[in-house]
Amino acid sequence: MTADRIFEALASQPRRKILAYLSAQELTAGDIASRFEMSAPAISRHLSVLETAGLVHSERRGQFVFYRLNKDNLVNTLTSFTFEICPVASALKRESRKRASLKPST
Amino acid sequence: MTADRIFEALASQPRRKILAYLSAQELTAGDIASRFEMSAPAISRHLSVLETAGLVHSERRGQFVFYRLNKDNLVNTLTSFTFEICPVASALKRESRKRASLKPST
DNA sequence: TAAATAGTTAACTATTGTGTTAATTGATTA
DNA sequence: TAATCAATTAACACAATAGTTAACTATTTA
Numbered sequence: 010m011t012a013d014r015i016f017e018a019l020a021s022q023p024r025r026k027i028l029a030y031l032s033a034q035e036l037t038a039g040d041i042a043s044r045f046e047m048s049a050p051a052i053s054r055h056l057s058v059l060e061t062a063g064l065v066h067s068e069r070r071g072q073f074v075f076y077r078l079n080k081d082n083l084v085n086t087l088t089s090f091t092f093e094i095c096p097v098a099s100a101l102k103r104e105s106r107k108r109a110s111l112k113p114s115t
Numbered sequence: 116m117t118a119d120r121i122f123e124a125l126a127s128q129p130r131r132k133i134l135a136y137l138s139a140q141e142l143t144a145g146d147i148a149s150r151f152e153m154s155a156p157a158i159s160r161h162l163s164v165l166e167t168a169g170l171v172h173s174e175r176r177g178q179f180v181f182y183r184l185n186k187d188n189l190v191n192t193l194t195s196f197t198f199e200i201c202p203v204a205s206a207l208k209r210e211s212r213k214r215a216s217l218k219p220s221t
Numbered sequence: 222t223a224a225a226t227a228g229t230t231a232a233c234t235a236t237t238g239t240g241t242t243a244a245t246t247g248a249t250t251a
Numbered sequence: 252t253a254a255t256c257a258a259t260t261a262a263c264a265c266a267a268t269a270g271t272t273a274a275c276t277a278t279t280t281a
Contacts, residue, residue, distance in 0.1 A: 013128055020126030021269085022119055025196070032200045038228060051270055053229055072227050072278045080201050090131070091193045094138045095186050127239090144258055157240055159259055178248050178257050 011063065015086045018062035023047065024055050028078060031065060035077035117169065121192045124168035129153065130161050134184060137171060141183035 042052040
């Protein structure tokens with residue numbers, strides 16, 4: 010199950026902070042590392058945890074490796090978990106779907 | 116920071132499963148333990164992690180301890196994190212607020 | 222091609238998390 | 252009040268995290 014890896018990835022403050030940084034713009038591994046007290050290798054491993062979880066994507070451009078956020082994966086996992094846990098929200102969602110099917114694009 | 120404890124609590128499959136069980140109804144510690152392969156003490160500790168994070172509430176009634184979900188805390192944390200990470204959603208939220216202030220109850 | 226820069230991987234250490242069984246606390250009942 | 256049932260706490264073992272420094276790979280540039 011991939012939700013497993015995602016929640017695991019989110020269980021670390023530095024990793025959540027990395028995601029927040031990446032929410033604004035793509036950044037190189039070095040850019041990210043410079044925002045923390047930690048060593049570069051430590052950041053590199055955090056990035057690899059995030060990438061394995063499918064939360065970020067990396068791309069090498071010349072000397073640099075750019076990281077960017079994979080919003081869909083994160084948002085989907087968190088909202089679907091929220092709905093699973095919170096039947097009220099789930100009921101609202103069903104209600105919303107029903108309305109949509111009765112009266113398209115409103 | 117309490118989001119810390121919440122994400123930490125969510126980083127465990129058994130604990131997420133417990134939350135899912137509790138989303139349907141309140142349960143005693145024993146009810147919950149019986150749904151897992153694990154020993155009762157192990158479940159008891161998972162429950163205490165969830166309670167410390169503010170995700171569940173426990174109440175002793177006679178011989179039993181009943182657990183129930185604290186939905187607000189969970190939903191608030193997850194959605195606010197989602198908005199933090201996903202500026203698009205955040206922009207939508209702002210937009211939505213603006214509309215609401217211009218044209219109440221629509 | 223040698224040196225420098227960016228980043229990751231390797232090897233290691235310390236700490237934390239998660240499970241076990243045994244002992245303990247609290248409440249009920251024979 | 253002794254026995255039983257529900258649940259937690261204690262003590263321990265083992266695996267996994269998360270950090271460190273050192274070594275390595277890839278790319279650029281003098």
